[in-house]
Amino acid sequence: MKKILGLFLFCVLTASAHAQQMSAGSQVLVSGRADIKVVNDQAVISFYAEEVDKDKTLAATRVNQKMKAGIEFIKREYKEIELSTRNYHSSQVYEEVASKNANGMPTVKQQANGWRVGQYLDLKTRDLKNLPAMASYLQKTLALNNVRFELSDEANKRVEAERIVTGYKNLNERIAMIAQAMGRHSSDFVIDSVDFEGGEIDRSPNRAYGRVVTVSASNVRSDKIVEPDFEPGMSMVSIRVDAKLRVK
Structure with a gap:
């Protein structure tokens, strides 16, 4: 401590002497x-719907129905909320299937087994009081991805x-x-x-x-x-x- 205090006083005296020059x-x-x-007075909350089915059309239909129901609920019950959809995606689902190669040796190969379809729904709201109730209701059909709080x-x-x-x-x-x-x-x-x-x-x-x-x-x-x-x-x-x- 004495060394630090001494160093501080030295710096001050040195600066003072320099200042005079x-x-x-x-x-x-x-x-x-x-x-x-x-x-924070504003929340940005993200939900998503995802379905897996052997039939791509059925998986997409269920995702579309869930997103439509969620959006209609928000527009009907919460007028001041900003909402947007993003990242509509579909991809094949694979499973590992045991088989044998040309030499009769056991091997494992990837085989298409269905489709995964999904979409995200983002909401921005300053109605933090009703946010828990809204999130709870939407979770009946959509999955909660994340919540971020910020300043409006x-x-x-x-x-x-x-x-x-x-x-x-x-x-x-x-x-x-x-x-x-x-x-x-x-x-x-x-x-x-x-x-x-x-x-x-x-x-x-x-x-x-x-x-x-x-x-x-x-x-x-x-x-x-x-x-x-x-x-x-x-x-x-x-x-x-x-x-x-x-x-x-």
Whole structure:
């Protein structure tokens, strides 16, 4: 600890001595930063339907029926939800069949045994209150693929001013600390330029996945799916403010 403190004091004294030698017009680059936590208010949830059958037409028909039922339910019950379909796919299913080669030796070959057909349905909604009930209902016919929580455009706009003000405040605080470490005053520096283009949204911590609430099997009918419990979590909205200072 004493060594670290001594090194810090040495750096401060060295910077202070260097600052005294800085001539007018010398430039100093400083960056400020702000990190603001905001509660996620929007969910992007993905469902899919998949069927396997020896008859490709039958597999595709069942997938189409499930997707149609899900889409009609959403449009009827939830008017504000954005939805889109994607990745309609079909591929052959193979099985391993034992056989013998020309020399009579046992071998295994792949043989077509049917078709796998599927499609994805993506939903975007800010109605987080009714999200568990909606997901539970759709899971009667569709499989839940994943859930991602994020900030809506409206939430980003609301926090924009706070993000900029907080970032600029931090920049001025750092300028004052640097000036003090260099044995100068903040008034000894002139800001030539400021760049606010370092803004970003860190989406890594805002992933919140649903967990199923444990309910006694005796209290649940066989045709009823327990509602999942979703936790929206928070997003970190950040900004970096870069400034170019000039010594008076």
